[in-house]
Amino acid sequence: MKTDVHKINENMSWRDITLGCMVFASGTSREFSTGEWRVDTPVFHEDKCKQCLLCVPVCPDSSIPVKDEKRLDFDYDHCKGCGICAKACPFDAISMKRGEK
């Protein structure tokens, strides 16, 4: 019983739910905007960044995209604002805006 993951919602009948709630798709967390949960917001100061990339692996939500061995600005759709990246940065290239999106 394969169901389009977009059709699964809290109004559906038990008759339509997938077997054992199996999810027939992959990478579905991409479509889930956890950025809405954010209270504090990291700000990227590109001028101070040495591209050491220490911030990338510590991000629990894979919200620091990397292209051609350089980090880009934050993926605010998924960043939850935990601030670990700001702690990890040795060059003050990330600051946290308190209570702001």
Add this chain to the structure above:
Amino acid sequence: MKNLIEIRWHGRGGQGAKTAALLLADVAFNTGSYVQGFPEYGPERMGAPITAYNRISTTPIRVHSNIYDPDYVVVVDETLLDSIDVTAGLSEEGAILVNTPKSKEEIIPLLNGYKGKVYTVDARKISVDALGKYFPNSPMLAAIVKVAGIMPDEEFLAQMRGSYEHKFASKPEMIEGNMKALEVSLREVK
């Protein structure tokens, strides 16, 4: 032969009474009978008394309980006569078979007044002579097949040769020894 023959084996852990009961089920099965062979499971310890059972029947067997009123009792170790009431429930129409070098007359007083037939066979001597080791189950199996009239000697020996050839495929020296033990036991049980 009766419709249903029930046999109870008394032995000690490690002597092969369970294996003998399973082998008896095998040979009786090959005569076209319905059979059961099963041990009574308790704590399994080398030397501790154990019981195993056979039912051999002309009709399908539905009862799975232990056997309380056997037609035959096989005592694989005569030292059990002191501690176990081996003739409990034993039919006086039936018989008891004891592994012992002693004579029938010496054994009868140890059987709580049992009035049915008593057979003896010296399975230790037969086994040691034939195999160089003490494995009482082959001679006891032959003896009970004879005593209970389960099948003719020749048919039994032919069948057992087949099953030993299978069982001891990697140890062919065991085949002749075991066959000899069976033959001697068939001849000597009385």
Add this chain to the structure above:
Amino acid sequence: MAIRERLSGNEAVSFAIKQINPDVVPAFPITPSTEIPQFIASYIANGEIDTVFVPVESEHSAMSATIAASAAGARALTATSSAGMALMWEELYLAASNRLPIVLTLVNRALSGPININADHSDGMGARDAGWIQLYAEDNQEAYDNMVQAYRISEHKDVKLPVMVCQDGFITSHAVQNIDLIETEKVKAFVGEYEPEEYLLNAANPMAVGPYATSGYYMEAKRAQAQAMFDSKKVILEIAEEFEKLSGRKYGFFEEYRMEDAEYAMVIMGSAAGAAKDAVDKLREEGKKVGLIKVRMFRPFPAQELAAALSKVKAVALMDRADSFNGFSGPLASDVRAALFANKLTPDTVAYVYGLGGRDVRVEDLEGVYDALLRGDLACEEIPYRYLGVRE
């Protein structure tokens, strides 16, 4: 032509597994498991089957690995007994709620304590609400036949639930008895190849198994599971009918023995049913109108069908090989009484617990139960049910 053989229950179930050649068998290879994983390991070592055997460090891991193998797309099986079953408990629920067509061969043995390894149904009864289909057997033949039918039931598109193939410990599992086996080609043709529609190792269609379901989804998932359990009844009968064409042996939810005009009946499960049939025959010869119902399918519970089969009896004894410790009766008795009440039937009933921890059950013991029914001796003292043959 059937193959005439003599096998123990463990050998019989293992032989069916050899004929089926499942893809993966994770098992904990020593006691409290059974000889079944040992036989399977020998078949693999001898090159008779190409099953992957996964030795694991516990029964919890055995069921865990079986679930994983099944989710990956394999036909998976494991075996256990007694305390091993108890250790699997958490995983049993996952197997069922993930809707995985797993087969577990269970040798029913007591749960300690006092420490005991002998036959009773405590282990299976403990798992009765786990969402598994449970099939019980009277002897090695029925255990074999249930094993041959198990995957057809569990893999059916209207079911997709795990199946437990149960047999009584030692009494059936270790007793050698006659059996008619079915030729391997016929078993293979009957069971068929397993071709799951969706499975984790299918890279073309990625999926996730066993997600977290919030309260907004959990009840819907359970309701769907309940439907599958109910719908499995129809499937179990269809497969049984097909199996009868293959083997000549008839199976249903339960067996009715001399029930046509019976006024006094017994409902029982497992190996003691054989002795009970002998008791019925004996009493029938004396002109007593007695009969027996032997439950094969305990889960799903055939409530309506059992009530219909008992609709004409005056009194019925309900026999449990496990206690529920609910202060009222064993689990089978509770379910049968509920079935009778729901169908507005009120025969006299008396509940017995018997054969715990391998306590032997003789024809005479069960004759005594019928005698009590015939005499109207149904009153219980001290507790509302009876312990058969217990020393007072």
